Amino acid sequence: MEHRADPASLAHRIGHGGVASVVDTFYTRIQHHPTLAAPFGIVEDWPHHKEKLTHFWWVVLGGDPYLEVDYSVPMKHFHAGFTEPLLVDWLELFGQVQEELLPADQAEDWHHLASGMGMNLARMNAGIAERMAGRRA
Numbered sequence: 001m002e003h004r005a006d007p008a009s010l011a012h013r014i015g016h017g018g019v020a021s022v023v024d025t026f027y028t029r030i031q032h033h034p035t036l037a038a039p040f041g042i043v044e045d046w047p048h049h050k051e052k053l054t055h056f057w058w059v060v061l062g063g064d065p066y067l068e069v070d071y072s073v074p075m076k077h078f079h080a081g082f083t084e085p086l087l088v089d090w091l092e093l094f095g096q097v098q099e100e101l102l103p104a105d106q107a108e109d110w111h112h113l114a115s116g117m118g119m120n121l122a123r124m125n126a127g128i129a130e131r132m133a134g135r136r137a
């Protein structure tokens, strides 16, 4: 399948194969990670998860969508037990894999973007937790 991306985008620089290999290695390692393996134990279909997350990052990085998928990012993370310490571990492992598999400039730019998204996710997660607590009070 041909994967098209805006020529000015990070997706274009990294290429679909690069995105897919980072996602593949990252989620293979996550399954044996000391703190991340447990929350990721809820994933039942790893090939599907990797395919979905490759598409997610490809589109976030500026590539054209090629799958019909719905994401439910804040609620899924709330239910998966997302915490800020887990986010620190997640970003560290993601950075290691990016540095191993990509040229330094691509690894750095993608990691920078992921860090910002992680902070947003942490804020959304705290907001959901607050609203849930309010509902129980």
Ligand code: HEM
Pocket: 039, 040, 041, 042, 043, 052, 053, 056, 070, 071, 072, 073, 076, 077, 080, 081, 082, 083, 086, 087, 088, 090, 114, 115, 117, 118, 119, 121
């Ligand atoms: C920058 C940080 C992160 C990003 C951008 C991100 C992104 C995503 C996306 C797009 C999905 C797919 C959601 C869907 O299927 O609708 C997902 C799934 C998941 N994420 Fe993250 N994630 C991040 C960090 C974390 C962290 C720190 C944890 C630790 C708990 C985590 C745990 C999970 C789990 C367990 C799933 C599978 C949920 C399910 O299949 O029900 N993620 N993530």
